[in-house]
Amino acid sequence: MSAFTAREPLLSVRDLTVGFKTDRGPITALDRISFDLGRGEVLGLIGESGSGKSVTMRALLRILPQKRTTISGSILMEGRDVLALKRRELASYRGNDVAMIFQEPSLAFDPVFTVGRQIAETVVRHKQCSWDAAYARALEMLELVRIPSAKSRLDNYPHEMSGGMRQRAMIALALACSPKLLLADEPTTALDATVQIQVILLLRELQKELGMATIFVTHDVGVAAEISDRVAVMYAGRIVEMGSAADVLKSPAHPYARGLLSSTIHGAMAGERVEAIPGMPPDLANMPSGCAFSPRCAMAMPECRNVIPAPASVGAGRSAACIRVGSVAA
Amino acid sequence: MSADTLASGNAMPLRASRGYWSGVWLRLRRDPVSMACLTVLVLIILASAFAPLIAPGDPSVGSVARRLRPVGTPGYILGTDELGRDMLTRLLFGGRMSLTMGILPVALALLIGGTLGTIAGFVGGLTNAIIMRAADILFAFPSVLLAVAIAGALGAGFVNSLVALTVVLIPPLIRVSESATTQVRSLDFVEAARASGAGAFTIIRVHILGNIMGPVLVYASSLLSVAIIMAAGLSFIGLGARPPTPEWGLMLNTLRNSIYSQPLIAALPGVMIFIVSLSFNLLSDGLRSAMDVK
Known part of the structure; x- marks a missing residue:
């Protein structure tokens, strides 16, 4: 992968494995995830619910509940080992180096404080400036995300804003400390279709303008195509295919990625049947042996049940974790 | 307590001051029942606080010659008690003790129970189990019985009954603040605060407490009426204030024997307890609806 981005990567994730202790026993939510992210690059993470997209994000920020989680592997951010950060370093890492936009903006703001105060609070925490300066920064940020009459919106409580505006304010909050990496966890899922497009366009514009690297989680392939440079497709806690957005979305190599793309309704005509992937995603507590997708895969062979396929190169900067990938890619 | 006080006293020229609490006050003002109760309570509290200035007589000086004068006697508007002391004076002075005994234990229990409950809810696990089981043990006793038992063991007196009432009021406040904290803790904005680098202390201080x-x-305001009635009850059975201290519960007890000769006078301390605890209750209800923005 490092051949793909000639520059030193901003973020380098190797064999990241996350397990949860649940009442039904331990489960593996992420299984040996590896990827690199260059400065200013946008990586789209796509996959079904429960495929480990959000867990990846939370692991990168280390905000998974400590007592019930086991993390192994390595996360290097500018060469620093994120998993080894001490409490104080972690506090400055979160929000200052890496910021996150949450899926549900109405829940991600504290209802009892004004939006301006919540943005200012983060600025004060990381920049050790006065509240005055922090409020000035908050105003600047609200203007940056194009919230109309930003000055009066500063004093709004979250419930006084519309969903789209709240998500813009959330973006303002995330960008207030100029992070190097932005994690966007399905930031448009909770919004109306028309507002979705506005927020996506805004995010893309700001990302270009500020040059920050972004990991964008979505289950909407159209959104992923719109914003990503590269795309990683996740299934049952593993990355099954990764490559440039154009390659992966136009000619997916992995059977699951193919199924995912053909099951979206983009381009389907009215009355035409949408091709769905048969079956259900596997239970993480009870994973099938070998390739996790094999029970649902139309091209599965007996061998698929025996080995967990490792990501194999399928062209420049492209990999897929499927033993049949050579014959499938045709 | 409010967002503004938490934000430290710095001047914030960019913000208009239209906080949450001013909204609560605005809604409370529109509720006639709450405002009536608030007025009554403020009057009674002020009258008790300034009792030495406004009371017509001395609460402990009586005369057997004028005992049990009826209500309306010139010079003694509310009559006199079994020792000939002016009832109005004694009711005013009695309010000092009774109201203090109602409000102070709730305030102390709020501080202690609120802190313990918030810690239990936020930390969870073993800490939660220890705090909550301890609260459960206290909860297992009927509250009045527990107060009587503690006050009885410690002996009568102001401080002892204060301790007894506080101990009784702590468990319910632990429970309420624990369940509120547990609910808030799992909400997205707490995770969002962690994601933006807030430490545990900041999250508790700002987002949980807020x-x-x-x-x-x-909930604590609804306990005020309970505390006042329990305080009066302790004094009534001789475990609270000691004679000749004027206190409504104690007065109710000493006037018991005169209930056939002067029923109105004997009932007066009870009426005061009734009015105060009813007002606290109704005001607490009004506050609840005024604070409910959603």
């Missing part, structure tokens, strides 16, 4: 303060305060 969100549980409302419901916990409302």
Whole structure:
């Protein structure tokens, strides 16, 4: 992968494995995830619910509940080992180096404080400036995300804003400390279709303008195509295919990625049947042996049940974790 | 308590001051029942606080010659008690003790129970189990019985009954603040605060307290009437204030024997207890609806 981005990567994730202790026993939510992210690059993470997209994000920020989680592997951010950060370093890492936009903006703001105060609070925490300066920064940020009459919106409580505006304010909050990496966890899922497009366009514009690297989680392939440079497709806690957005979305190599793309309704005509992937995603507590997708895969062979396929190169900067990938890619 | 006080006293020229609490006050003002109760309570509290200035007589000086004068006697508007002391004076002075005994234990229990409950809710696990089981043990006793038992063991007196009432009021406040904290803790904005680098202390101080303060305060205000009645009850059975201290519960007890000769006078301390605890209750209800923005 490092051949793909000639520059030193901003973020380098190797064999990241996350397990949860649940009442039904331990489960593996992420299984040996590896990827690199260059400065200013946008990586789209796509996959079904429960495929480990959000867990990846939370692991990168280390905000998974400590007592019930086991993390192994390595996360290097500018060469620093994120998993080894001490409490104080972690506090400055979160929000200052890496910021996150949450899926549900109405829940991600504290209802009892004004939006301006919540943005200012983060600025004060990381920049050790006065509240005055922090409020000035908050105003600047609200203007940056194009919230109309930003000055009066500063004093709004979250419930006084519309969903789209709240998500813009959330973006303002995330960008207030100029992070190097932005994690966007399905930031448009909770919004109306028309507002979705506005927020996506805004995010893309700001990302270009500020040059920050972004990991964008979505289950909407159209959104992923719109914003990503590269795309990683996740299934049952593993990355099954990764490559440039154009390659992966136009000619997916992995059977699951193919199924995912053909099951979206983009381009389907009215009355035409949408091709769905048969079956259900596997239970993480009870994973099938070998390739996790094999029970649902139309091209599965007996061998698929025996080995967990490792990501194999399928062209420049492209990999897929499927033993049949050579014959499938045709 | 409010967002503004938490934000430190710095001047913030960019913000208009239209806080949450001013909104609560605005809604409370529109409720006639709450305002009536608030007025009554403020009057009674002020009258008790300034009792030495406004009371017509001395609460402990009586004369057997004028005992049990009826209500309306010139010079003694509310009559005199069994020792000939002016009832109005004694009711005013009695309010000092009774109101203090109602409000102070709730305030102390709010501080202690609120802190313990918030810690239990936020930390969870073993800490939660220890605090909550301890609260459960206290909860297992009927509250009045527990107060009587503690006050009885410690002996009569102001401080002892204060301790007894506080101990009784702590468990319910632990429970309420614990369940409120547990709910708030799992909400997205707490995770969002962690994601933006807030430490545990900041999250508790700003986001948890900011969100549980409302419901916990409302609950504590509903305990005021309970505390006043229990304080009066302790004094009534001789475990609270000691004679000749004027206190409504104690007065109710000493006037018991005169209930056939002067029923109105004997009932007066009870009426005061009734009015105060009813007003606290109704005001607490009004506050609850005024604070409910959603």
